[in-house]
Amino acid sequence: MHGRIAALPALLVVVAAVAAGACSDSGPSLTDPNEILTKAVASLQTVKTVHLEATADGRLQLDLTGAGGGDVSLTGTKLEMDIDFEVGASTLRLEVPAVFGLTFDAITIGGDTYTRTSIGGDKYRKETSGTSVLDIDLRDPAQLLRDIEVWLVQSPVQPTKESDASCGLESCYQVKLELTVAEAQELVPGMLGLGDTTASVIVLVEKDSLRPASLTLDVNAGEAGELAVGLRLSDWDAGLDIAAPPADQVE
Helix, strand or coil: CHHHHHHHHHHHHHHHHHHHCCCCCCCCCCCCHHHHHHHHHHHHHHCCEEEEEEEEEEEEEECCCCCCCEEEECCCEEEEEEEECCCCEEEEEEEECCCCCEEEEEEEECCEEEEEECCCCCCEEEEECCCCCCCCCCCCHHHHHHHHHHHHHHCCCCCEEEEEEEECCEEEEEEEEEEEHHHHHCCCCCCCCCCCCEEEEEEEEECCCCCEEEEEEEEECHHHEEEEEEEEEECCCCCCCCCCCCHHHEC
8 A cells, every 4th residue: 555655756756857847948839749848858957946736536446454455535635745956855745534544744855764654653764765755866856857868768658739728827838648557667666556557647838937837647547446636836946944853753
């Protein structure tokens, strides 16, 4: 259960990273979806901080008791995350009310990660691994950039540019990607672990600022369930002050 739930934020961060680079100066209207994504990835190096908010709905077959799997509703699932790429720090809060009111908190500072869950007590546990809880080294965003660049070049996935869409007061580019689980695992190894999974990703990017307004992720895992995720990105390059939890809150 934990691995499947934890893989979702990782997938969101990677997909957001593709969109988050779309921050270069506005220019002529873009028509090639590959060009939109390529420019986005190339511009990723300029992003300093970002705030993510996500919600999830759907159902998954999860074995919560060890006695066999059953349908678990993910309605009400929420995730919030702040990432500071400059200092390699992040905070994450995940709430899954349908799974025994589960909450999961993580703070990453450099190579140290502090985690706690609602079923494990009030105190954090510290691990030193050099990566965040998402198995991403936030101290080296350039490596994430290189991995995505390689994936865009080598992957058989062909993004499509859908009709421009309204996003609030702005007009947005709309880029769609259809992924199989094997294709998604090239970016996020072990993604969800739900067999013959397919995922549809839609990125909305403001045409004027070339900043992403939102993402949607629809996952179909056949008999294992289906999942719909909405993600908003905001507070670009805002000042963040991410600190480790006080010593008396760490085991």
